[in-house]
Amino acid sequence: MATHDLRQSILKPPAAPATRILLLARSAPLAPDYAVASYPGDGGYPAYYHRVYEVLRGLGYRVATSNQCRALYSVAQDVDLVFSLYNRMPIDNPEVFVASTCEFLHLPHIGAKPNIRALAEDKWITKNFVRALGLPVAEGAIYARADDLTKPPPFAGPYFVKNRFGAASEGVTDASIQDDWAGAARVAERFFARGMAVLVERYARGVDVTLPVIGADEPLVLNPVRPCSDRSGAIVTEDLKRDDPLGYRMHDVGAAARAFAEDARTLWAAAGPMDYLRLDYRFDDRTGERVFLEFNICCHIGRSGAICLAALQQGLSQADLLGHVVEYSVRRQARMVEARKWVR
Structure with a gap:
C-alpha cells in the first residue's frame, strides 16, 4: 500500500500562486468577514468549510466563496x-449538477x-460497474x-x-440492518417517505473500512482507515457521519492490503483521473473478506477525516494535501483554460 515516501510525490504550490479559486459549499464562510457560517443541523460542516478556506488562503491562493451554485455563472470570468464541497443542495445528485455546469462554462473543477x-x-450503477471490473x-x-x-x-x-x-449516509440508521x-420493506418505506430511492444489499458482516486515494499520474493509495462506530454491526449512521463524534482510526487489514490497493488501481484505470477519493468497504477481520460498497469523489478532507488521518501517517498535513489537490487538478485540466475563451 503506501510503502514509498509520499512526500516525494506531492505537488507543491508556487511561492505566489496565481490560481483563483471559488470555494462552493452550502455553509461556506462568506464575505466580508468569512466567519464560520451559522447553519443549524449541519453538524461540523460549517467549521470544516471554514478550515478549508483558511488553509487555501494560507497557501497563497486567492479564494472567493459562495453558498449558491448559481454563483458559477456570475464568477466564471474571475476564477480559475x-x-x-456542495453535497447537500436540495436536488438529486448536486455534485453532478456542479460538475456539469462547470463543464458548460469550461471552468476547471x-x-x-x-x-x-x-x-x-448512483450506488446501484457503481455496484454493477465495479463487479464488471472484478471487485467483490x-x-x-x-x-x-x-x-x-x-x-x-x-x-x-x-x-x-x-x-x-x-x-453522508443519508437515511441510514440502526434499523437499516434487518x-x-x-x-427491510418497512425500512424501505421510510426512505420512500423522504423521497428517496432504495438500494437493498445482503448485509456484510465486519466493520466499515475506507481506502483513501490521492490523484496523481499514478494514483497514490494510502493505508486503510476505519470510521469508528458504536452502532449495531459497527455501521456508520447518518447522525454519526454528520456530527462525527467518534472520528476515525487506522485499520490494519493484514494480508488483504495488496488486494485493497489493486482495487484502487483497477477503479482508477477505468474511471480516472480523479483529484481525490476514497473507496468504502465492509471488511471481516476474521476471514480477510472485503466487500466493496461505493466510492466517494471529493470526500471529507478535513483534519479529522479519513484521508487526512491516512496522509498524516505518511508525514503529510492537510495543507500538503490541499495544495497537491489544487495543483494536480489545475494541471490535469490545463487544456480547458484555452477552451474557455468562447464564454468570455
Missing part, C-alpha cells in the same frame, strides 16, 4: 478553479468529469416505490437498506 460523478453518486460486491436490488416491495430481492437476508443516491424481508 472551482472547489465544490475539483473532482472528476460529470459522468464519473454520476457513476459514483454484495448482492443487491433496487426499489423505487412501495408497490415494488411485494417482490423480495433474489437473495436471503440479513439485509441492509440504504439510499440509492445521496451523501434479518427478514418484512422488516
Whole structure:
C-alpha cells in the first residue's frame, strides 16, 4: 500500500500562486468577514468549510466563496478553479449538477468529469460497474416505490437498506440492518417517505473500512482507515457521519492490503483521473473478506477525516494535501483554460 515516501510525490504550490479559486459549499464562510457560517443541523460542516478556506488562503491562493451554485455563472470570468464541497443542495445528485455546469462554462473543477460523478453518486450503477471490473460486491436490488416491495430481492437476508443516491449516509440508521424481508420493506418505506430511492444489499458482516486515494499520474493509495462506530454491526449512521463524534482510526487489514490497493488501481484505470477519493468497504477481520460498497469523489478532507488521518501517517498535513489537490487538478485540466475563451 503506501510503502514509498509520499512526500516525494506531492505537488507543491508556487511561492505566489496565481490560481483563483471559488470555494462552493452550502455553509461556506462568506464575505466580508468569512466567519464560520451559522447553519443549524449541519453538524461540523460549517467549521470544516471554514478550515478549508483558511488553509487555501494560507497557501497563497486567492479564494472567493459562495453558498449558491448559481454563483458559477456570475464568477466564471474571475476564477480559475472551482472547489465544490456542495453535497447537500436540495436536488438529486448536486455534485453532478456542479460538475456539469462547470463543464458548460469550461471552468476547471475539483473532482472528476460529470459522468464519473454520476457513476459514483448512483450506488446501484457503481455496484454493477465495479463487479464488471472484478471487485467483490454484495448482492443487491433496487426499489423505487412501495408497490415494488411485494417482490423480495433474489437473495436471503440479513439485509441492509440504504439510499440509492445521496451523501453522508443519508437515511441510514440502526434499523437499516434487518434479518427478514418484512422488516427491510418497512425500512424501505421510510426512505420512500423522504423521497428517496432504495438500494437493498445482503448485509456484510465486519466493520466499515475506507481506502483513501490521492490523484496523481499514478494514483497514490494510502493505508486503510476505519470510521469508528458504536452502532449495531459497527455501521456508520447518518447522525454519526454528520456530527462525527467518534472520528476515525487506522485499520490494519493484514494480508488483504495488496488486494485493497489493486482495487484502487483497477477503479482508477477505468474511471480516472480523479483529484481525490476514497473507496468504502465492509471488511471481516476474521476471514480477510472485503466487500466493496461505493466510492466517494471529493470526500471529507478535513483534519479529522479519513484521508487526512491516512496522509498524516505518511508525514503529510492537510495543507500538503490541499495544495497537491489544487495543483494536480489545475494541471490535469490545463487544456480547458484555452477552451474557455468562447464564454468570455
